[in-house]
Amino acid sequence: MDADAAVDELRALGIEPGDLVALVVGDASLSVAVPTWATNWPVAPADVVGRIDRELGPRWVLWSQATAGALAGHGVRLTRSWDAAAVHRLLFGGWRADPGRIWARLHDLPTADLPAPDPIDLFHQTDDGDPAGPLREDGYLDPEWIDGGWASSPDRMAAWAGVLADVARLQLAAVGDVSARDERPMALRTAYAESTAELLCAELTVGGLPMDRAAMEGRISAYVGPRPRSPQEAVELRDARDEEVLRHVPEGVRFDLRSPSQVRSMLRMVGVEVPDTRAWRLERLRDAHPLVDALLAWRKAERVQTTFGYGWLDENLGPDGRFRGEWSGSDGAAGRMTASAGLHNMPADLRGGVVAEPGHVFVRADLGQIEPRVLAAVSGDRALAAASQADDLYAPVAAELGVDRAIAKVAVLGAMYGQTTGEGGRALAGLRRSYPVAMAYLDAADRAAQVGHDLRTYGGRLVRTGSAALGEPGGPDSIGDREARSQAAARGRYGRNAMVQGAAAELFKVWAVTVRARGRDLDAQVVLCLHDELLVHVPDEHAGAAAAMVDDALQEAAARWAPDRSVRFLSDTAVIPTWADAKG
DNA sequence: TGCGGCTATTG
DNA sequence: CACAATAGCCGCAG
Numbered sequence: 001m002d003a004d005a006a007v008d009e010l011r012a013l014g015i016e017p018g019d020l021v022a023l024v025v026g027d028a029s030l031s032v033a034v035p036t037w038a039t040n041w042p043v044a045p046a047d048v049v050g051r052i053d054r055e056l057g058p059r060w061v062l063w064s065q066a067t068a069g070a071l072a073g074h075g076v077r078l079t080r081s082w083d084a085a086a087v088h089r090l091l092f093g094g095w096r097a098d099p100g101r102i103w104a105r106l107h108d109l110p111t112a113d114l115p116a117p118d119p120i121d122l123f124h125q126t127d128d129g130d131p132a133g134p135l136r137e138d139g140y141l142d143p144e145w146i147d148g149g150w151a152s153s154p155d156r157m158a159a160w161a162g163v164l165a166d167v168a169r170l171q172l173a174a175v176g177d178v179s180a181r182d183e184r185p186m187a188l189r190t191a192y193a194e195s196t197a198e199l200l201c202a203e204l205t206v207g208g209l210p211m212d213r214a215a216m217e218g219r220i221s222a223y224v225g226p227r228p229r230s231p232q233e234a235v236e237l238r239d240a241r242d243e244e245v246l247r248h249v250p251e252g253v254r255f256d257l258r259s260p261s262q263v264r265s266m267l268r269m270v271g272v273e274v275p276d277t278r279a280w281r282l283e284r285l286r287d288a289h290p291l292v293d294a295l296l297a298w299r300k301a302e303r304v305q306t307t308f309g310y311g312w313l314d315e316n317l318g319p320d321g322r323f324r325g326e327w328s329g330s331d332g333a334a335g336r337m338t339a340s341a342g343l344h345n346m347p348a349d350l351r352g353g354v355v356a357e358p359g360h361v362f363v364r365a366d367l368g369q370i371e372p373r374v375l376a377a378v379s380g381d382r383a384l385a386a387a388s389q390a391d392d393l394y395a396p397v398a399a400e401l402g403v404d405r406a407i408a409k410v411a412v413l414g415a416m417y418g419q420t421t422g423e424g425g426r427a428l429a430g431l432r433r434s435y436p437v438a439m440a441y442l443d444a445a446d447r448a449a450q451v452g453h454d455l456r457t458y459g460g461r462l463v464r465t466g467s468a469a470l471g472e473p474g475g476p477d478s479i480g481d482r483e484a485r486s487q488a489a490a491r492g493r494y495g496r497n498a499m500v501q502g503a504a505a506e507l508f509k510v511w512a513v514t515v516r517a518r519g520r521d522l523d524a525q526v527v528l529c530l531h532d533e534l535l536v537h538v539p540d541e542h543a544g545a546a547a548a549m550v551d552d553a554l555q556e557a558a559a560r561w562a563p564d565r566s567v568r569f570l571s572d573t574a575v576i577p578t579w580a581d582a583k584g
Numbered sequence: 585t586g587c588g589g590c591t592a593t594t595g
Numbered sequence: 596c597a598c599a600a601t602a603g604c605c606g607c608a609g
Contacts, residue, residue, distance in 0.1 A: 258604055260590050278591065280596075303592055306603055331600075336595090338600060345594040345601060366595095371598095410597095417597040424597080497598040501595095531595045531599085 003048045006041045010052060013037065017057035020082055020172070022165035023049065025067050026151050033161035035169050040154035040161075046074035053079055059192075061168040063099055065329065068202035077203060079517070083195035084164065087171045089330050090187070090194055091178065093454070093462035103141045103163070106170040117143040134163050178460050187460030189560065190506055194330060196513040200526060201327035201337065203516075208322030209343065209354060209527050210537055215578075216313060216353030223304040223349075238305075245298045248291035257298060267291065308342060308350060316341045321357065327529075329509070333494065334502030335461050337509070337529050344530060352580035354528075354535075361543045361575050363524070365550045366533035367508070368570040369393045372412050374504040377567040378458035379441035383434060385566040401430040415442060416500045418493030442496045449495020450488045459506035459561075463498045465491060507569075508532060511557040518553050522546050528579075535579060543575045 013034065015021060022033040030045040031038060041048060049071055052058065060078050062068060064085040068078055085097035092105055100114045115136065134145045134156075141163070142149070150160035171191075178187040217227065224241075228234035242257055248270065249255065255266040263277045270289045274281055279299060285292050317323045325341030338344065356362050372393050376384035387396040398408035407423055414424025415431055415438075432439045448455055449465040456462055508531065515534060516526050522542040528535035538546040551573055558569045574581070 256605085260605080262605095276590075278596085299592075303603090307592080307601090333599065336599070340601070342593085342601070345592085347593060370595095414597065419597040421597085493598070501599060533595080 001041055001043055003043055003051055006043060006048045007051050007055060009039070009041075010056060015056050015058055018080075019058050020061050020165070020168050021052075021058035022061040022161045022168060023067060024063070024150070024157055024161040024164060025049070025070055026157055029154060029157065031154075031157040031161035033158065033165040035165050038158040038162035038165065040158040042154065046071060046076045049078070050076045061164055062195075062198075063102075063164060064097070065198040065202045065205075068199045069206055072203050072206040078199055080192070081195045081199050082168050082171075082191070083198040083329075084167050084171065086194040086198045086329055087175065087191050089335070090191055090459075090461050091171065091174050093464040095331060099146050099163075099167075100141045100143060102167055106167060106174065107139055109139055115140050115143045117147050134159055175460070178456070186458060186561075189510075190459035190461065193459075193506070193510045193513055194335075196516070197337070197509040198329040200512055200516050200529070201329045203525075204327040204339070204527070204529070205324065207525065207527065208318065208320075208324040209535075210357050210360070211317055211321060211323040212353055212355035213313070213317060213321065215355055216317070216350065217310070219350050219353050220304060220309055220313070223301045224309060227310050241298060241301060241305075245291065245294045248289070248294055257295070257302070263295070267295075304347070308347060312342065323354075330461075330505075333463065334457070334498040334505055336501065336505040336531060339529075343528065348580075352578050354579035356537060356577055360537055360539055361577055362527075362579065363536040363538055363543065363546045363550055363573065364533070364576055364579065364581075365536075365547075365554075365571045365573040366530075367511075367554070368572055370504050370508070370532045370569075371416055371500050373567050373569055374458075374507060375416060375438050375441070375500050377562040378499065378503045379438040381435050381438035381441070382566070384438045388567045388569075391570065397434075400434045401427060403427055403430070415439060416497060418446065418489070418496050442499070445499045446492035446496040449498075450492040452491070455495055455499060457499055457502040457506060459503060461502055461506070463495065463502060465495050504532070507557065507561045510561045511554050514553040514557045515550055518549050518556075519546065522549065524549070547573050547575055 010021070010032065020034070024031040025045045028044065029040055029042045030048065031040045057079060059080045059082050061082045062084065064083065068081065071078065084102050088097040088102045088105065089095065101111055104111045104114060132142065134142055134150070136142050145156070145160065150156050175187045175191050179185045221227070225237060228237055245257055246255065249266055250269070253269070255262045257263060260277055264274065267274060267277065270291050272285055272288050272292060274285070279296060282292050282296055286296070316325060323341070325339045325343040328338045330336070331338040372384070373388045376388050387393050390396050394405050394409045394412065397412060398405040401408055401411070407427055410422070410424040411427035411431055414422070415428060419425055420428070445455055452466040454462055454464050454466060508529070512526060512529055512534060515524070515536060519525065519536060519538070522538060522545055524536050524538040524542065524546045526534060527537045534550065536546060536550060551571055554569055554571045559565060
């Protein structure tokens with residue numbers, strides 16, 4: 001068996017572009033399956049998969065991002081996928097999406113306690129006869145198969161691909177049901193986009209973010225000084241930093257600056273009384289005592305030292321100048337992308353260390369006022385959609401309400417977050433009058449979440465608001481009435497916001513995977529996704545074309561995601577050498 | 585050792 | 596300190 005024969009075998013099945021083909025990858029072989037057929041090919045997976053992708057163009061069914069990550073490690077990028085874990089999260093909410101859970105849900109089996117691997121098995125050799133298949137008699141998948149046993153023989157790998165093909169068939173039907181039942185024909189498109197976003201995440205994890213080690217070390221040293229040459233020197237430097245604060249309190253008194261309660265006591269000793277020691281509160285008391293200023297400076301440095309210091313760099317920046325975190329396509333309440341290693345909360349001061357490689361630049365683009373525009377689209381509010389035609393959406397809203405732009409902005413944001421007090425709260429009545437459809441959409445989500453009714457975003461993602469996500473509505477009867485009301489209100493804000501943030505995340509991912517696809521011919525590589533911002537790494541000679549492509553991709557994505565085109569979406573796009581460089 | 589609280593950073 | 600997230604350290608329970 002060679003790659004040619006493998007491609008021919010699949011071609012003979014009549015696979016057309018976009019057809020679902022399940023893929024399971026082992027060390028030295030791979031298995032593929034369609035609903036009526038499964039096989040194992042003893043060939044190097046990277047060679048064959050890349051060719052099939054180019055020549056036949058299937059939509060690869062994968063258990064999860066891990067398969068794409070293994071292939072990306074060999075330089076193979078799949079074009080499109082059906083990611084069973086991503087589709088499971090879309091259909092059923094939550095985060096956990098291992099094969100056992102996916103299978104059980106599709107077969108209406110309880111998932112409260114899924115079968116776990118029998119610890120006794122660890123002391124037995126896997127039986128070579130292997131009469132048992134992946135399915136147990138009770139209908140669950142065999143946990144031993146899930147836990148790596150699928151890879152122990154060619155027959156098992158083929159059977160495992162067959163299970164995956166079956167999963168995709170059932171998920172496809174379930175997605176169709178969501179579209180029909182909830183009148184959201186979006187769900188299939190969302191499944192495609194979320195799946196392909198998982199491919200992008202695998203590539204982000206493997207490929208990393210270009211970073212200049214010297215430039216980043218320079219920025220770190222501005223906060224915490226040069227890299228200590230020994231553990232002993234590190235301790236001395238730390239003590240010296242502490243002393244810069246402690247010298248403002250009487251001799252002989254020691255406080256642990258890392259303990260909030262001790263910091264509060266320390267401040268009280270110099271006559272500064274605060275309910276907590278958060279920076280925004282201390283900011284206003286800088287003049288009260290020199291200790292406050294020293295403490296705030298210490299906090300900044302301590303933050304860099306512990307979270308974004310030399311250790312952070314050493315752990316995550318490879319010798320190839322790529323900084324790597326792990327990427328998830330859909331985490332948390334509303335299905336945003338997340339990243340580890342601080343990629344999503346790196347202090348702005350350090351961004352200058354994110355530098356394009358020689359002969360390359362970044363195209364940086366961020367969506368303007370994405371959440372109110374998304375609210376206009378998902379709610380179908382014609383007045384808000386009209387406001388979205390302006391470059392600055394808040395300007396026409398302010399004019400309509402007869403208030404300052406700043407007030408209009410906090411009012412709109414407050415409505416989406418569930419704020420009821422302050423200036424935003426006061427302007428709420430005006431919003432209800434002028435944008436009743438959008439406000440009713442938010443209120444409906446709020447009310448549903450308060451009583452624990454699950455929600456679905458515009459794209460069809462289930463947002464759980466019941467016991468699994470937020471604790472039982474109504475809660476244990478030990479809590480007081482006041483606290484119960486407060487919890488209900490918090491649940492309402494959660495649901496209200498999840499509908500907007502979640503839909504925004506869906507649009508963003510359609511944009512990101514469109515850029516990924518259209519960037520292929522320009523050697524343009526998406527290297528960072530940040531909720532409403534894309535960073536694309538591209539050779540110098542393609543910079544202009546890539547910037548135009550990113551803007552075009554947004555219009556293409558918006559047209560696919562919200563086909564009625566009534567809402568305008570904008571991106572602010574710039575070609576820059578480092579991430580810190582000014583936007584346009 | 586695990587977990588809630590506090591804190592800081594980002595969108 | 597409204598919504599979301601990651602991450603580190605402290606203090607406490609078990």
